[in-house]
Amino acid sequence: MIKARIPLLNDRHTHISFYAALRAAADLSACTTLKSALAVLKKQKAPLVVARGWKNNCYDLPREELDKLGPVAVCNVSLHSFRMNAAARKKLAARYPEIVAGIDDQAWVERNLDRIFELFTVSGGAGAIPGYMAGLAAQGVWAAGDMLVSSDAAARALAGKYLGRVTLWTEPECYGKLGAVSRAALHGIKLFTDGALGARTAALAGSYKGGGKGVLLHSDAELGELILSAAALTGRVAIHAIGDAALEQAVSALEKTARKKKFEARIEHAQLITFDQARRAKKLGVTLCMQPNFSADSADYADRLPARYLRGNNPFRMLIDRAGFLPGLDLVFGSDGMPHGAKAALESALFPPYPGQRLTLGEFAAGYCLPDFKAGWLDVKIDPRKKTVGVKVRL
Numbered sequence: 355m356i357k358a359r360i361p362l363l364n365d366r367h368t369h370i371s372f373y374a375a376l377r378a379a380a381d382l383s384a385c386t387t388l389k390s391a392l393a394v395l396k397k398q399k400a401p402l403v404v405a406r407g408w409k410n411n412c413y414d415l416p417r418e419e420l421d422k423l424g425p426v427a428v429c430n431v432s433l434h435s436f437r438m439n440a441a442a443r444k445k446l447a448a449r450y451p452e453i454v455a456g457i458d459d460q461a462w463v464e465r466n467l468d469r470i471f472e473l474f475t476v477s478g479g480a481g482a483i484p485g486y487m488a489g490l491a492a493q494g495v496w497a498a499g500d501m502l503v504s505s506d507a508a509a510r511a512l513a514g515k516y517l518g519r520v521t522l523w524t525e526p527e528c529y530g531k532l533g534a535v536s537r538a539a540l541h542g543i544k545l546f547t548d549g550a551l552g553a554r555t556a557a558l559a560g561s562y563k564g565g566g567k568g569v570l571l572h573s574d575a576e577l578g579e580l581i582l583s584a585a586a587l588t589g590r591v592a593i594h595a596i597g598d599a600a601l602e603q604a605v606s607a608l609e610k611t612a613r614k615k616k617f618e619a620r621i622e623h624a625q626l627i628t629f630d631q632a633r634r635a636k637k638l639g640v641t642l643c644m645q646p647n648f649s650a651d652s653a654d655y656a657d658r659l660p661a662r663y664l665r666g667n668n669p670f671r672m673l674i675d676r677a678g679f680l681p682g683l684d685l686v687f688g689s690d691g692m693p694h695g696a697k698a699a700l701e702s703a704l705f706p707p708y709p710g711q712r713l714t715l716g717e718f719a720a721g722y723c724l725p726d727f728k729a730g731w732l733d734v735k736i737d738p739r740k741k742t743v744g745v746k747v748r749l
Contacts (some may be wrong), residue, residue: 356736358715361723362496362747363559363696363732367622367643367688369433370500370520371508374486375475376406376429383407383431383693388419395423401446404474408429410552411654427448429474431692432552436463436470446473461569464549468504468528480507487516494696494747496729499688501544501622503591504528506536515538523592528583542590544622545580546571548600551625556597558626562658568597577607585617592643598628598666604623605631608638623690625651625667632669632677641684644668646699646713646722647692649706664708671710675715681713688722694730699746705741 380398382405385391391413395405401425408415420426420439427603428437436457443454450473463470490498499521503509509532512520521541529543549555549569557568563734572580595604601624608619620641625648652664679685689699699722703713735744
């Protein structure tokens with residue numbers, strides 16, 4: 355048994371306002387079969403049942419089954435795939451005609467995530483944020499980055515009461531919807547290059563099992579223009595890129611735009627980054643914001659990813675030992691809320707599916723924790739034999 359004390363977490367990539375608004379949604383995250391998911395949905399009593407946490411690597415949600423229920427809209431655990439039954443489409447058609455028409459088109463979904471998020475959070479709002487922040491603290495997460503603030507009220511709430519504990523990012527389209535106070539509080543602008551492994555839309559240079567290469571959302575020229583316009587707004591740009599094809603596009607675009615304008619750049623997720631891409635990103639001064647919990651994708655998505663991608667997912671040892679990234683400096687960590695919390699983060703980092711994904715406790719603390727113990731700390735017990743971590747949160 356190994357005992358240690360480390361500072362509370364700074365979860366640099368999550369979605370506070372989105373998850374807070376979804377607190378009342380039906381939770382399917384524990385469901386591993388269609389039968390169990392339908393049982394949860396049938397228990398819900400609401401004019402429109404909203405559900406989160408559907409894991410499509412475990413089961414599908416056939417339209418014919420969902421159509422037997424009242425109005426239901428379901429969000430995949432990846433936040434990049436959705437299902438909506440006939441009753442929900444009918445109920446939402448007048449207010450959200452474009453979403454109802456496009457929800458089954460995965461390429462359209464990837465280009466309109468902010469609009470879909472707005473639909474899923476319409477019943478929630480800024481009022482749910484204090485309770486959610488308290489819940490994060492109880493799990494050992496004191497500070498966090500909200501990577502897609504789409505509501506002016508949420509941005510003002512987070513920037514006000516939680517000044518110093520949150521960093522706010524938004525997409526270019528959402529930026530235009532925010533007021534002056536919210537814009538001033540923004541840390542940076544987030545752009546997307548591809549989708550997610552859970553939706554089979556992360557853009558691969560190779561192919562998924564069964565075919566398909568995912569989705570690149572922009573041409574090379576379009577991405578370059580978006581980076582420059584985003585950098586002009588805040589001086590900081592975060593680029594979502596998961597697949598190796600998306601990462602190649604992102605790094606190439608940053609190489610070109612860096613010659614035209616100085617700005618801070620982060621790449622979010624970078625799960626399937628190659629050594630060549632890592633070397634070039636390091637040279638550019640790019641920070642990688644990655645999720646140790648996504649190492650589990652190497653087991654969860656064996657149904658869709660070839661072996662080389664399973665082995666190459668979250669290559670922390672390559673990034674640190676060969677490419678020279680330094681945890682806490684240009685390699686930082688978050689959860690994307692899948693799930694939140696110190697226990698899950700530590701177990702994912704210390705005991706991943708592949709040795710190349712493993713972080714030491716020191717690397718974890720440098721890249722994931724606050725710099726000191728002023729806000730509190732985590733008393734940690736690590737059992738290497740059982741591959742488990744016990745955590746006591748001290749606030």
